[in-house]
Amino acid sequence: MQFSIKRTLFVKKLNDVQRAISSKTTIPILTGIKLALTDAGLMLTGSDADISIEAFISATDEKNELEIGSTGAIVLPARFFSEIVKKLPEDTMTLEVKDNFQTELRSGSASFTINGLDANNYPHLPSIDTEKQVVIDANVLKQLIAQTVIAVSTQESRPILTGVHLVLDNQELLAVATDSHRLSQRKLHLDIDKDIHYDVIIPGKSLLELSRTLSDDVETVEMRIAENQVLFVAGTISFYSRLLEGNYPETSRLIPSSSTTQVEFNAPQLLAAIERASLLSHASHNNVIKLTLDPAKDDVTIYGNSPDVGNVQETLTHSNLDGEQLEISFNPDYMKDALRSFGQTEIQVAFTSALRPFTLVPTEDQDHFVQLITPVRTF
Amino acid sequence: MEKQKLYDSFVQLEADAKRMLARIDEMQTDLMQVLERDAELEIENQHLRERLQEIQAAADKKSERPKTAAAPRLSKSRANLKKLYKAGFHVCNQMYGSRLDDDEPCAFCLDVIYGERR
Ligand SMILES: [Zn+2]
Numbered sequence: 021m022q023f024s025i026k027r028t029l030f031v032k033k034l035n036d037v038q039r040a041i042s043s044k045t046t047i048p049i050l051t052g053i054k055l056a057l058t059d060a061g062l063m064l065t066g067s068d069a070d071i072s073i074e075a076f077i078s079a080t081d082e083k084n085e086l087e088i089g090s091t092g093a094i095v096l097p098a099r100f101f102s103e104i105v106k107k108l109p110e111d112t113m114t115l116e117v118k119d120n121f122q123t124e125l126r127s128g129s130a131s132f133t134i135n136g137l138d139a140n141n142y143p144h145l146p147s148i149d150t151e152k153q154v155v156i157d158a159n160v161l162k163q164l165i166a167q168t169v170i171a172v173s174t175q176e177s178r179p180i181l182t183g184v185h186l187v188l189d190n191q192e193l194l195a196v197a198t199d200s201h202r203l204s205q206r207k208l209h210l211d212i213d214k215d216i217h218y219d220v221i222i223p224g225k226s227l228l229e230l231s232r233t234l235s236d237d238v239e240t241v242e243m244r245i246a247e248n249q250v251l252f253v254a255g256t257i258s259f260y261s262r263l264l265e266g267n268y269p270e271t272s273r274l275i276p277s278s279s280t281t282q283v284e285f286n287a288p289q290l291l292a293a294i295e296r297a298s299l300l301s302h303a304s305h306n307n308v309i310k311l312t313l314d315p316a317k318d319d320v321t322i323y324g325n326s327p328d329v330g331n332v333q334e335t336l337t338h339s340n341l342d343g344e345q346l347e348i349s350f351n352p353d354y355m356k357d358a359l360r361s362f363g364q365t366e367i368q369v370a371f372t373s374a375l376r377p378f379t380l381v382p383t384e385d386q387d388h389f390v391q392l393i394t395p396v397r398t399f
Numbered sequence: 400m401e402k403q404k405l406y407d408s409f410v411q412l413e414a415d416a417k418r419m420l421a422r423i424d425e426m427q428t429d430l431m432q433v434l435e436r437d438a439e440l441e442i443e444n445q446h447l448r449e450r451l452q453e454i455q456a457a458a459d460k461k462s463e464r465p466k467t468a469a470a471p472r473l474s475k476s477r478a479n480l481k482k483l484y485k486a487g488f489h490v491c492n493q494m495y496g497s498r499l500d501d502d503e504p505c506a507f508c509l510d511v512i513y514g515e516r517r
Pocket of ligand 1: 490494
């Protein structure tokens with residue numbers, strides 16, 4: 021195996037693939053990066069067994085300046101290899117695999133020889149052949165990921181809740197995540213075959229990595245799903261993730277269908293007020309803020325207090341306050357995460373009682389995005 | 400030699416610390432089990448009390464026709480679940496009987512307590 025390539029481009033592709041490589045892997049060969057060269061081009065692969073990323077460098081794309089001497093494959097220690105490639109002196113570099121997987125890297129007058137591994141021992145990525153393609157706008161997918169992963173559980177004691185539940189049915193994609201304290205649900209309409217139906221749980225970590233892998237020049241992402249794997253194809257990048265096994269708990273019934281008190285806020289304004297109040301609640305043992313809503317007086321006030329430091333009270337700017345009087349206490353951190361996911365927009369908050377979860381939805385489009393927050397257990 | 404002694408006692412101390420850590424882990428597991436068992440027993444106890452009340456009530460008014468009680472805000476079993484939840488235990492299907500982490504609330508539990516019957 022021998023080739024030369026434009027170094028800046030190669031570094032970029034190495035970075036993409038390296039996202040999947042973990043130094044903590046228990047499978048030694050996975051600390052390496054696989055290079056497989058065919059006449060069509062060079063395929064780079066990195067994997068930590070949960071996530072695998074492939075990046076393809078085409079031989080026919082002149083920008084890549086890929087000159088193939090001979091085809092073949094090798095696995096090289098990822099960290100050293102990419103550090104070396106980054107520091108090579110010239111714009112072009114050459115890589116050649118010699119006897120016993122010894123690999124020579126040359127650029128200008130610098131020459132490195134590093135020990136490679138037999139690429140035949142590298143695990144095979146699953147082949148995901150399906151005609152049921154699902155194409156999603158890359159920015160919409162990124163937004164969906166950002167809006168849902170905030171609510172996935174970080175606790176391995178309930179592995180199923182560390183994932184985002186994706187259900188695709190009748191051209192509608194429903195994405196839900198909950199750590200049982202709060203829940204986030206996003207709906208998308210997709211112009212795809214009506215017969216495509218999926219029900220899978222993708223690890224939240226995988227989706228975060230996918231989101232980071234999607235560069236700004238990627239316009240659409242194609243999603244393919246097999247038995248226990250999902251594949252996202254974005255431009256020259258293929259991103260594989262394992263799926264979580266098991267049944268995701270029924271969540272639709274957690275979202276209240278009616279409410280007794282409703283109010284509207286500007287999301288960034290409310291966020292700023294919650295951040296102020298949480299300055300004190302964070303200093304306290306239980307990190308709780310209290311919200312009182314009094315429709316008769318058209319008043320909404322938040323309270324935070326720390327026995328050691330002091331207390332805070334702020335009257336909130338709001339509109340369309342309606343329904344019954346209510347006093348409710350919750351963890352401000354959940355509220356902050358939820359509000360950030362709305363961005364610059366007006367939201368409606370709906371309460372059923374002081375004991376039951378309340379919801380936040382965009383005032384304009386109440387159907388496609390909902391955040392649910394569970395109040396603290398004050399009875 | 401002084402250094403050898405110092406090293407030896409360091410090794411000894413390390414071994415002690417490791418044993419202690421293992422013991423703490425064990426105790427934590429045991430404690431969790433005791434707490435979960437305690438929750439289960441409490442629920443069981445509530446059920447038995449209810450049953451006893453029913454039997455007594457039935458015995459008291461053998462001849463009377465049972466009155467249809469006005470629907471209470473929470474059924475007895477739900478009120479019991481609410482008590483347990485308040486005491487810091489999950490009552491939802493997924494985590495029934497285990498402790499609520501850091502006293503965090505649980506939406507699944509609230510659904511079991513207040514939600515409409517499935
Ligand atoms: Zn629960």
